[in-house]
Amino acid sequence: MRIFDPHIHMTSRTTDDYVRMHAAGVRAVVEPSFWLGQPRTSVGSFTDYFDSILGWEPFRASQYGIAHFATIGLNPKEANDARCREVLDVLPRYLVKDRVVAVGELGYDSMTPEEDDVFAAQLALAAEHELPALVHTPHRDKLTGTRRTLDVVRESAVAPGAIIVDHLNEMTVGVVAESGCWMGFSVYPDTKMDEHRMVEILRRYGLDRMIVNSAADWGNSDPLKTVRVAEAMLAAGYTDDDVDRVLWRNPVEFYSQSGRLELPDTLADGAQPRDEELVGAGATFEGNSVLRGARD
Template identity: 50%
Template structure:
């Protein structure tokens, strides 16, 4: 694996039949950790520095060749069935932001293992189904309130944020809007500026409007460019001000809560598609990994123009996360052939007796030689 700066380290996947070095023990000697995902050293840094889509209107045929990006999907919580269904529905890429996993992490080691997993094994797992996988790295606002843990996590974030596949810092923001959350948010905004990375913002579930305005005010104080930031989990009460201030407005399409397919369709009709992004935020709770293609199908059924649908479900996400220099359309338009015989540290997504999917590279004119 190479980091964003071009430094080489142990690759997380291998060619058929081979495995990679299984280094990854936690080593605190000399204020260093060994990264479980690639085996490189982690130095501490002072924290101050095509199918049919089930939709509300029934089964709606997907347009052949349609591509979607789900720019907020916690795939570590999902199954291989989800990856298969997403690929069939046209999802070509996902962005996995760091988040609270449902149970509080109690040590730096558990956080390091989590970040390493979404950077390493999850990227491999997605690739086994033809989906490109990217990450946002960060200390989530809920766990920022564990001050001792937060300090340790903030110290290693610069190393993780520089790794291959990282397209932004996130999810950052507020949960209960405590002073400790505010401090951690500000430190991570400064880190994003230092590393020239975009930001994904988590807006609070409670007191959302005030928390969203407060977050944008802090970003302004730190002179962070709104065009490099996604404010996510928007609702009707926040969208106008987020768009007026120049941010990308993300909408998490959850069943029966936050934001639904029909409500987002009406928001797009009212505000237009500029800087609006649909995502599933699928995780360990009641959520839908097909929320993006389903929303696209519903918008088409309700008369939203195809160009607008493409912006909301594909182009806008690529525009903002592509600013990282890591996420490129060529990653999925011209991918290497898929080979499910590939292993990750000796492990396969298949089980005994299952037939691997093996693609053969299509020859091009550059491959022809006169003999």
Template identity: 50%
Template sequence: MQFIDPHVHMVSRTTDDYEAMRAAGVVALIEPAFWLGQPRTEVGSFKDYFSTLVGWERFRSSQFGIRHYCTMGLNSKEANNEPLAEAVMELLPLYATKEGVVAIGEIGYDDQTAAEDKYFRLQIELALELDLPILIHTPHRDKKNGTYRSMDVLEEHGCDPTKVIIDHCNEETAQEVLDRGYWTAFTIYPGTKMGNERMVDLMKHYGPERIIVDSSADWGISDPLSVPKTAALMLERGIPEEDVRLVTYGNALAAYGQSGQMKESDWTDAPDIDRSQLFSGNSVLRNGRKTERSETESDNVIEN
């Protein structure tokens, strides 16, 4: 089977992860803009990060046979620094219209402050202006109320639920999200949030309609192979292959394909990997290598 991981933060992952994902069948991924573990203090750090998502990381992914897309947004945690948030909002229209940007996100609430609400609403309006899908981050604390509040705000702004992906859903929130007509995404983390055993149970209960599975792998304890591993467990537990394909491939393509930036031919008709290519003078190769890694060679790292 082939897979799309529609929520994975590859800027914090290694080339080994790219190789493992491609070997497991991942053909495309979406990297949402998010926070970096500690607050950024200057708008220039956002500019460089956004540039990395549409530039170097897109190139790096292609060097392992995976098509890379991204979403652009000011995350809810950093929305609480209002002077910085105002400056980031000036940048977003420029980056949101770059090639390969498939949504505004991930946006929403963290502590559900007034500042988070303000910039959530501003970014909803930006998505509507650009006719882009929206990726919603639901809060880790007070998730139920935060998820319901997010949908209430989206509806206040007249958003079409079929163009909104509500992520980090769980058993407490899934039914309401589905009932309101949104794409309902589940983050599969090892040992926390939504594990793949729980995801199998949810699939048996709800079926595949508007359900999306992702890894959200980042700089913390997480697994960039969560999507193929969950698919394997679903098949083992008797879920039909077509249903598994929908939640690990087809639904993500349908949801984010509404951007006009993502289509299946992007990877089915992709050229062969050419690692002689450079990005701003940089390659993923090391020690003069021109071919795939051999057992006697060291791990891939970046060099000039």
């Protein structure tokens, strides 16, 4: 089984998680830029963070046999702080980077006028850079927020097929299914979505444009929830190919719209991951273990 986690904040996770993820079949991840828990107050904090998820984090992931890509954007929480608005000015130089496969994560937090402006401005940047966009739905007032999100998307120059609307649930999936956008589900231990409800949603809405992620971060979350969904799908009678479609081919198709999703040949369709390609001692610097030094 090969798993692509299309939304996970690895910066907040330990190397133990990378080991467990790889052992469970996770071979590629996308790390959306987001809030860090502690609000930032200057552009410099953002650029160091963007540099980290385009620099150190992909290097760390590679040591554990996992390909790492990022989405870059100004999140709605911090968009409300005037000190962070200048982040919009530095985004263009990040949106041309090789490992940036979308703009995001964007969307609403409290649905303020500032959030409206920043959301629309970043969708315009996505169109200009020919990148897809990852848009989350708010934690509070979710259905209204989802509808408003879809209105903003419709008014933008980005095609619905280049948008994931994420963190969906039973109440919000319907309107997104009708919109033509991709449907994202964040499977959590006790909020947002769980693996069994996820299978019911797949039954009802089909496998087209379906995206499943762990959205694991610094909160109560689990980087193996993608794998749990795969297992629940198989238990419910879905085939291995169905699982591969939802947990690999769908996110690959979505992010390939960037033209920058370069996956290792060992992960090509038909090439099943092998244990020998593993990590740890297998991650080499032209023959020498990188991990040997990194762990010292």
